[in-house]
């Protein structure tokens with residue numbers, strides 16, 4: 001598929017999506033959100049792709065937020081629709097994707113940019129990265145899941161401070177908060193994410209997709225995480241990967257998953 005606002009590269013079993021609007025610091029407009037949805041859906045359906053990395057183009061920004069120019073004249077109704085559509089099309093979609101998604105945060109991750117990074121399964125940052133939810137400085141609140149995922153990741157008090165102050169934190173603070181898992185120099189960011197993705201890709205992708213489902217269930221009000229875990233655990237026993245993984249262990253060889 002042809003994209004205008006993003007680049008998609010596949011290398012071995014790993015796909016890298018680069019949001020490519022560097023002149024606008026990769027701000028997320030409607031078209032970019034739709035393209036990201038399409039790319040994630042396609043890559044998730046491609047059984048050769050075992051992990052996805054998402055990053056921003058240029059050295060300055062991952063994503064500097066939702067495109068402020070696009071929504072500045074919106075009505076209440078349009079504002080609500082923007083948040084609902086965005087959450088469904090991109091943020092919840094990524095969080096619930098069966099394929100693991102790593103955010104390579106290579107600079108500013110603000111507003112919708114931090115919300116996108118938080119919807120990914122985990123985050124690695126470069127040492128120049130700056131993260132924040134500055135929405136209240138614009139007279140609005142985070143609308144792409146930020147009020148929910150930030151407290152989940154760093155706790156309510158820290159999240160409230162970040163949301164209320166609208167201030168950015170640097171990569172080291174994000175690491176101390178547990179918002180990102182590692183901080184590396186910018187030139188090491190993609191190599192490290194690819195190494196991590198490659199190590200993930202050697203494991204059972206079916207088991208990983210069940211694990212994603214069970215972990216997410218723990219944060220859902222409509223399903224019980226423990227019940228979901230039992231269901232997913234049981235379902236693993238019916239998969240070829242389970243046969244291969246356990247047989248390989250008993251035969252003292254490396255598992256060769258499909």
Ligand code: COA
Nearest residue numbers: 023024025027064065066067068069108110111112134135
């Ligand atoms: N939406 C739309 N355009 C954006 C944007 C956003 N969220 N963030 C940056 N841009 C655009 C700027 O308007 C500018 O475009 P222009 O050159 O056509 O005027 C370009 O990207 C470069 O940004 P600029 O502000 O000149 O860079 P800077 O280095 O001076 O500042 C930031 C960087 C990130 C501090 C600043 O761009 C910023 O505060 N952005 C908005 C962050 C925000 O509030 N996000 C939440 C949105 S809900």
